[in-house]
Amino acid sequence: MNFLVVNPWIYDFAAYDFWLKPLGLLYISEVLTYLGHSVTFIDLLNRHDDDLISKYPPKDKKYGTGKFYNEGVEKPDILKNIPRKFKRYGLPLKLFESKLEAIKKQNKVDAILVGITLTYWYYGGEKTIEILRNIFHSTPIFLGGIYSTLYTKHAEDNFSKFGVNISPGTGMSPLKTVLEALNEDTTKLDNFNWFEEIDLTYDFYDSYLTYVVLVSSVGCPFHCTYCVTPKMWKFQYRSTDKIINNIECILKKRPYVKDIVFFDDAFLLRKDIKELLKYLSKFEVRYHLPNGIHARRVDDEIALLLKKANFKTIKLGYESYDFNIQKGTGFKVTNNDLVKAVTCLKNAGFDMNDVYAYVLVNLPSQNKNDVIQAVDFCHSLGIKVNLNEFTPIPGTVEYEELVKKNAISSNIDPLLLNNTIIPYWSSFGLSIGDIEEVKRYTKAKYTN
Known part of the structure; x- marks a missing residue:
């Protein structure tokens, strides 16, 4: 057909x-x-x-x-x-x-x-x-x-x-x-292991590509209250040899490609991550991890392997400075975990201009000071901040709680859950004034 x-x-x-x-x-x-x-x-x-x-x-x-x-x-x-x-x-x-x-x-x-x-x-x-x-x-x-x-x-x-x-x-x-x-x-x-057997070739693009995106795993074993990924996917990862062969095929057809992006939700959680990183170092490309890796899994050896493989953009999942919010949303990272991860990346020689932490903004349980404290904390560690405005997603704990509290309707139009506009109409979270203030504060922090 x-x-x-x-x-x-x-x-x-x-x-x-x-x-x-x-x-x-x-x-x-x-x-x-x-x-x-x-x-x-x-x-x-x-x-x-x-x-x-x-x-x-x-x-x-x-x-x-x-x-x-x-x-x-x-x-x-x-x-x-x-x-x-x-x-x-x-x-x-x-x-x-x-x-x-x-x-x-x-x-x-x-x-x-x-x-x-x-x-x-x-x-x-x-x-x-x-x-x-x-x-x-x-x-x-x-x-x-x-x-x-x-x-x-x-x-x-x-x-x-x-x-x-x-x-x-x-x-x-x-x-x-x-x-x-x-x-x-x-x-x-039937019983076809598509994720293991199917390569992303990018043959459907006739045009020039400035980068390619791959996934070495799908799903995530953590169950953060704001994330729906574990309900949609069982955590599984593709074998190292298949990933390496996939990259070889792409670069053979498009040798000019210099940036490869892994969009995994849990890149560091595969058991053979060290083996994969060693094999990735054979290619003369830059790698990027934009989806928020688990800071708790970054140690000196992992950081050195990431550096040797030529990973550039590293984004760490951090979310909140407040311990109670960290614990209440899934407890995948603490402030100490972030300090340790950043220290390891620094010792490995990473350019801190390419290292970020995701900070959630507008969680229902969050106040403005928590965001500002998180920004200050990241700045003190010498890394950048990505402010990530919260979106309620059906099937998550945060979404169901907001429905129970009548903060949002169970049949709300998804257009209204665009994180850009939630503060304009919602009764939960920060006001649009607070969010703009946080953004200005963050910009000034990293401009000075």
């Missing part, structure tokens, strides 16, 4: 290409190819799309990151009162339409797959599917991803007007749903 796979636009108040690649859709596309199907892939967030850069050359920033092409758009009614500009991030509308028209002329498309990651990005998916349906009037469209999994009923109701089939779940579950709906054989997927 001929599949069209589309990574949708982002409609939001802010978005930036911090190594964003649609891993779920890429894995699905690789498996479809493995099963013998044909895949045409459109990534609307590809800043280096050949048709885009001829008119809007991208300006790459540090380690291949950069700004998305964007255009101002009208806000949905529910966000009309938010005093910020709303934008569409990704390829221009006309360019997307021209690509679709060309595909329609070339081949019959049997089915279209779209995936939405962040729940409050569903509006961008809706606008993407609206265009798809205008051009492919009767082609089956299937919607998967994190949004569809966490907000299945909302997705069914919201996308019914386009005749979209909702395919929730993780791993091969949504793909099985798609193939069964198309009367295709799925027996090859």
Whole structure:
């Protein structure tokens, strides 16, 4: 069969290409190819799309990151009162339409797959599917991803007007749903260890790539109260030889790639992490860990192995300065753990300009002083801070508690849970004034 796979636009108040690649859709596309199907892939967030850069050359920033092409758009009614500009991030509308028209002329498309990651990005998916349906009037469209999994009923109701089939779940579950709906054989997927056997080749991109994103593991054994990952994925990791072979294949085809990003939720928790790090050092690339590694697992040996392998960006999960919040949200890190991790990274020779700690802002149990203390603490250690504004996610302890307290409705529109705008309307957490003050304080701290 001929599949069209589309990574949708982002409609939001802010978005930036911090190594964003649609891993779920890429894995699905690789498996479809493995099963013998044909895949045409459109990534609307590809800043280096050949048709885009001829008119809007991208300006790459540090380690291949950069700004998305964007255009101002009208806000949905529910966000009309938010005093910020709303934008569409990704390829221009006309360019997307021209690509679709060309595909329609070339081949019959049997089915279209779209995936939405962040729940409050569903509006961008809706606008993407609206265009798809205008051009492919009767082609089956299937919607998967994190949004569809966490907000299945909302997705069914919201996308019914386009005749979209909702395919929730993780791993091969949504793909099985798609193939069964198309009367295709799925027996090859039974007991198929896709994560071990399938490489991310990036062959679906014809354009230049400033970086590639991989995952060496999925899931996380911790159960933090604000995180839904453990409920979606059982923690498992790919064998070292498969990871190394995957990188070798990518670099053989694209020897110019200099930045490889691991987007694991628990990179350091695999039992053979030391072996993996030793093998990674054979490649002349820079590695990055943007997803918050476990500070408690960083010791002198791990830090030296990370340095030898040429890891650059290190982001440590820290979240809060307050011991009670640390304990109450999962107890995966303490202040002493952070001190030890930073000391080991310093001793290993890391550039502290590339070492960050994630500090949560606006947790329901949090006050402004906790955030300021966390910023001061990180600054005293000589590392940078990433302020990470809290978003309530269905299935988490924090979300359920807010529903019980009537702070949010159980059927709240996901658009309102965009962490950028929560302080404008919510009765929990910090005020917009407090959050702006914390941001100004942090900026001044690291400017002085």
